[in-house]
Amino acid sequence: MVLWEVCVLFLAVLSVCECEGPGLVDAVSERRAEESHRQNSAIALLFTLLLTATILTTWLFKHHRLRLLHETGLAMIYGLLMGVILRFGVHVQPDLIDAPLTCVFNSSPRSLLLNISGRLFEYTLSGEASDTPRKDAPNSQILKKVTFDPEVFFNILLPPIIFHAGYSLKRRYFFRNLGSILSYAFVGTVISSFVIGLVMYGFVACMSAVGQLGGDFFFTDCLFFGAIISATDPVTVLAIFNDLKVDVDLYALLLGESVLNDAVAIVLSSSIVAYQPSGSSSHSFEGEAILVSLGVFLGVLSGSLVLGTATGFITALVTKLTRLRNFPLLETTLFFLMSWSTFLLAEACNITGVVAVLFCGITQAHYTRSNLSAESKKRTEELSELLNFLAESFIFSYMGLTLFSYQNHVFNPAFISGSFLAILLGRAANIYPLSFLLNLGRSNRISNNFQHVMMFAGLRGAMAFALSIRDTSTYARQMMFSTTLLIVFFTVWVFGGGTTPVLSKMNIRVGVEEDEEECITELDDMVSGSCSAAWPIRLWYKFDHNYLKPLLTHSGPPLSGSLPACCAPVARCLASSQEYKSVQQPHDDDSELILNEGSSLLYSDLLISSDDPSSGQAEMTEDTPAPTQEPIQPLAQSLSESLRLRL
Amino acid sequence: MVLWEVCVLFLAVLSVCECEGPGLVDAVSERRAEESHRQNSAIALLFTLLLTATILTTWLFKHHRLRLLHETGLAMIYGLLMGVILRFGVHVQPDLIDAPLTCVFNSSPRSLLLNISGRLFEYTLSGEASDTPRKDAPNSQILKKVTFDPEVFFNILLPPIIFHAGYSLKRRYFFRNLGSILSYAFVGTVISSFVIGLVMYGFVACMSAVGQLGGDFFFTDCLFFGAIISATDPVTVLAIFNDLKVDVDLYALLLGESVLNDAVAIVLSSSIVAYQPSGSSSHSFEGEAILVSLGVFLGVLSGSLVLGTATGFITALVTKLTRLRNFPLLETTLFFLMSWSTFLLAEACNITGVVAVLFCGITQAHYTRSNLSAESKKRTEELSELLNFLAESFIFSYMGLTLFSYQNHVFNPAFISGSFLAILLGRAANIYPLSFLLNLGRSNRISNNFQHVMMFAGLRGAMAFALSIRDTSTYARQMMFSTTLLIVFFTVWVFGGGTTPVLSKMNIRVGVEEDEEECITELDDMVSGSCSAAWPIRLWYKFDHNYLKPLLTHSGPPLSGSLPACCAPVARCLASSQEYKSVQQPHDDDSELILNEGSSLLYSDLLISSDDPSSGQAEMTEDTPAPTQEPIQPLAQSLSESLRLRL
DSSP: OHHHHHHHHHHHHHHSOOOOOSOOHHHHHHHHHHHHHHHHHHHHHHHHHHHHHHHHHHHHHHHTTOOSSOHHHHHHHHHHHHHHIIIIIOOOOOOGGGOOOEEEESSOOSEEEEEETTEEEEEEEEEEOOSSOOSSOTTHHHHHHHSOOTHHIIIIIHHHHHHHHHHTOOHHHHHHTHHHHHIIIIIIHHHHHHHHHHHHHHHHHHHHHTTOOOSOOOHHHHHHHHHHHOOBOTHHHHHHHHHHTOOHHHHHHHHHHHHHHHHHHHHHHHHHHHHSOBTBSOOSOOHHHHHHHHHHHHHHHHHHHHHHHHHHHHHHHHHHHSOGGGOHHHHHHHHHHHHHHHHHHHHHTTSOHHHHHHHHHHHIIIIIHHHSOHHHHHHHHHHHHHHHHHHHHHHHHHHHHHHHHOSOOOOOHHHHHHHHHHHHHHHHHHHHHHHHHHHHHOSSOOOHHHHHHHHHTOOBOHHHHHHHHSOOOSHHHHHHHHHHHHHHHHIIIIIHHTHHHHHHHTTOOOSOOOOHHHHHHHHHHHHHTOOOOOHHHHHHHHHIIIIIHHHHSSOSSOHHHHSOGGGHHHHHHHOOHHHHHHHHSOOOHHHHHHHOOGGGTOHHHHHHSOSSHHHHHHHHHHSSOOGGGSOHHHHHHHHHHHHHHHO | OHHHHHHHHHHHHHHSOOOOOSOOHHHHHHHHHHHHHHHHHHHHHHHHHHHHHHHHHHHHHHHTTOOSSOHHHHHHHHHHHHHHIIIIIOOOOOOGGGOOOEEEESSOOSEEEEEETTEEEEEEEEEEOOSSOOSSOTTHHHHHHHSOOTHHIIIIIHHHHHHHHHHTOOHHHHHHTHHHHHIIIIIIHHHHHHHHHHHHHHHHHHHHHTTOOOSOOOHHHHHHHHHHHTOOOTHHHHHHHHHHTOOHHHHHHHHHHHHHHHHHHHHHHHHHHHHSOBTBSOOSOOHHHHHHHHHHHHHHHHHHHHHHHHHHHHHHHHHHHSOGGGOHHHHHHHHHHHHHHHHHHHHHTTSOHHHHHHHHHHHIIIIIHHHSOHHHHHHHHHHHHHHHHHHHHHHHHHHHHHHHHOSOOOOOHHHHHHHHHHHHHHHHHHHHHHHHHHHHHOSSOOOHHHHHHHHHTOOOOHHHHHHHHSOOOSHHHHHHHHHHHHHHHHIIIIIHHTHHHHHHHTTOOOSOOOOHHHHHHHHHHHHHTOOOOOHHHHHHHHHIIIIIHHHHSSOSSOHHHHSOGGGHHHHHHHOOHHHHHHHHSOOOHHHHHHHOOGGGTOHHHHHHSOSSHHHHHHHHHHSSOOGGGSOHHHHHHHHHHHHHHHO
16 A cells, blocks of 8 residues: 555656756756756655555564564565566656766766856766666666665665664673684684685686686685675574574574674675775785785774774763763763764774774673663663664665666576575584584583574575675676575575474474573672683673773772772772762672673662762662662562563 | 864874875776765764764753853854864865866766776766865865755755654644744744845845945845745754743744744745746846745645645554554654655655655644654654754754855855844844734733843744755855854854843743643633634634544544544544543543643543553553542642643
8 A cells, every 4th residue: 555655656756757948057957956856855755665664564463473574574575566666667758868978088087077058067976887778677767766875885774783783782691602602703704705605616617617607707706705695694583583582592692693793794805805906907816815815804803893892982981971861862862973983983994884883882782881871771772773673674675676676687597506505505614513613612502403593594684785785896796796685585585484483393492581590590600700601701701890890880899999009090080989889888790790781780880870869769760679788589580580671 | 172183083084195006997996986985984973073072062061050052052163163173274185186177068967978998987967166266275175075965954954853843842832822923933934034135135235336246136135035044043042941941931932933934934935946046037026926936935835734744644543543552663663754754755746845844743743642652752752852953963063164164155244234134123023013913912912021032032043054055056145155154153152142141131030830720720711612712723623622633543532423424434444442432531622622732741642542451551650640530639730740841
């Protein structure tokens, strides 16, 4: 219904044909600008209504508890339908006056002045044009407008998605499985990239031998394909896991891996591009160049990590040292502006903004959030959730649309089937060997069934799409883009839809309520030091607890205790009045290290709140009842309750 | 401090000079695109940090209860500083390769293909260039980048501001003073526009006679100036009113007027442009053309009204008929998408999106909001507030920046002093005669002191700026733009800063707490029909109460009662189950008409909530205690409490 209205409206808007008489240049160009503005508005309206339709259908599905299709899958279907209508249903007269003129220069200036009837007009370079306009798309102008600049994905749509992933990470389970997650995300993704790259190189060589290839496809292209298609995005699977309350460790492993491997995929693909600048003629693989690539990879990754963390630290310090918490609007705005500036700063410094934003999100959640007022905590979470939802729905409906609106698709059946095989092999080479190695060191083993589910949950999504659409200038890149699109469709619809049956087949525990005893035992373990965490992680916890938390938040022991005596003035200057108060009260600081669950569990929050007693009271009642005032049994209960709330 | 860091960073980013060797076209253009992206990121970062600095200083001012300068004034100062630094402090080598080439055509194509070393590059028209590059700006490229496309204001920044004005309008006082507000906003703004236009025409004629004018300035230009400068934006004044709890009627008059006269200014200025298309040679004023202008004015205004209201109605129906309220995230997203689509739809239909969004905001607040869940009510309000704050701070800091970054300023002292006089006269011609006429019919007179304060509160802000920057192609428009900028600076800093002294000098009541008796009396008046509202307004109330509210929300009498018998099936289809339940309960429906204060007072809301008893319960406790259950005295108390909360 909504869709139908959209079409009618869209047709009505577009059918108003431009009939330009031989008027003045001014009037013509003004009318043209107006017309262009109207078309842009209509296209934006189209996307808005696509999203609206997605929301309403999502609600219907949720209302009737259908788990067949996630909202991302729905968004893709609506996008697909719209693409079909735009491609085959709408016929717009090409704008004759805009037929291109040709003149010959020997360089490509960024801007150009044209002398027209004695007046100067400025033109700017919008990119290279394909010299053979396709015959099969009668309304290629509209399709071109709908397929807007792919940099929008990187600069507007991905940052909120990645930030949300970092900010909403359930840090308790994330940290408990940190070693495994890092292994899957870093080592595993690199393995998977290379396996996919090598398999595809074999395929491409065979295709080239039998004459199935229509253009160049170098080894570096294969590696690039491996890098972009290795980022998993199990958003569909995780949504179902969440509904069904699947085992928390499995959930944490999948979520953590998918968050961090986005970063790896971006950095890996950009290192491969840096290693092989387009335009240079050598596409072979040399030892020295590999080192350069590796250097770029490590440099960008650590640069993003440092930058994202640094902005997080600054935000934490600002929210700690000022009393912005009395003005939630200002606090929330500052929070988002600082996080957004991480992205911009990283882009301005030529490292990857999206990756910086991820680490910024994690830092903000770990430090800044505990400084925020209860009101702002809620607001930042909700806004981050909303932006994530919007961006995600948009990307997925755009993906559906692109299948028909993009005009340079290269669908090569051999390449497509090859890449389906390659991603299966790549995923298997990530999960099974690493799980085997990890199980040697883990106290709670990753069972075979868990491994099969992780293998199955290797969906591809927004990141693979955004990376592949970024550059579609060559034959190889166009083929990669079309193939990536199909892989995303297939995995989201088939793997996403098959999650529930697979879970029941694999006998995965569902309906897991937080185990109260487990929490308490673990808490005791941490306090007594008999915890199972590896030593680098425990070292980090100690450092975090003794120095970073007291420096950046109101919690933890006072800095004056942990720093050497010579630093006392600094420590006093950075310490908050709340901190000193909190020393008097006996509480298990260590528990907070691993149990820090955002607003629901923060001992420290409850202790500090604010020096204004009334607002502190408000916060206490909003969070769980103050655990320090109660014996251990109700504490356990409140812990488990709040965890249930969170998960 | 922050500012200093910004500069250092900015310099560091920009000083990396492009040294392009005689490489391949590809590599060069790719590097150039990267460089351009980095510059854009740096500029965006600049604005982000400007906003951050504004937020922190705003907090400092609020913390120390300084009412000298509103955050908008602060934002302007920071923008101004940044403009000075960019203009005089940063020196960037002009990009030599980008020196424009010239070729001669006899039409201005929108896109252009260039054959460069055998490859095609596409160029798009970015506007007319001034043929005499200014000598005094060494880094005009950067300044040009900072001064981005003014359509951004109309398409991105104004909609949230205007929507927020509509959505957060305190409808109780707005409706009580509806007649006066409409008079000031519509009649008054038109009077003011024409007075300003005529005064300026006199000035311009004199200036032309003594040779003070450097270019053409037609009568239509004068009228256009009158239209754009008549929109008041007393955001500073109202913020102080809010802090000081100034008399509610004065507050309502000023707020209502400033919200609606934005719409009038937009429509009026665009009718004048439509009346006089640029390029046509006649600039005189003819009878027929006035009628055309009037037609455009009324057409666009009513079109926007209908469209905005229609989208509001659709949203209300969707939220009423579905159970989206169980999923606040979906509900909130839908709400904003629908509101945003109003804007796009209006733009696509060639009427004014900003005006449509205003009426949409009012409709959403009046109908849709009472269908939303308590959670979504809060979320939509907070998000609208946040977007408004961001957009407003951005516009004002951008204004400060433009004073130095814009390169075609025309500061003409005679014109500037003339326009200061004109806006005073225009404002006086709006307020005093209309107040006199209104006082003839009003039961509570608008006192002389009130009139003086309204005269004083005629600040100019975002709307005047956005309208004046939209087109700066001619000498006349450039002079208007520069003058508008100065008027905004002056009024925001001087009038905004002088509010508190003026209030005390005029003996305006401050610290007004809601008068409990007044509320009750008014409530009784409405019920008994002896209310002082004029008959068209009472007629509207009846219609709203008997038909619109039951149709679009869960409140009011059931439709089956008010509609004729033949419409019974329709009525039954549109009625909600809640509605039928609510009939059983005795409550004063009429009171709700004028006392409907969003979530805080809705009898209907309390009655309907949801058929899920638990969520209904939650909502009751979140709002005021259910008044229907209590005797009249506590009801009065709860009314006044909730009003105090709201205002």
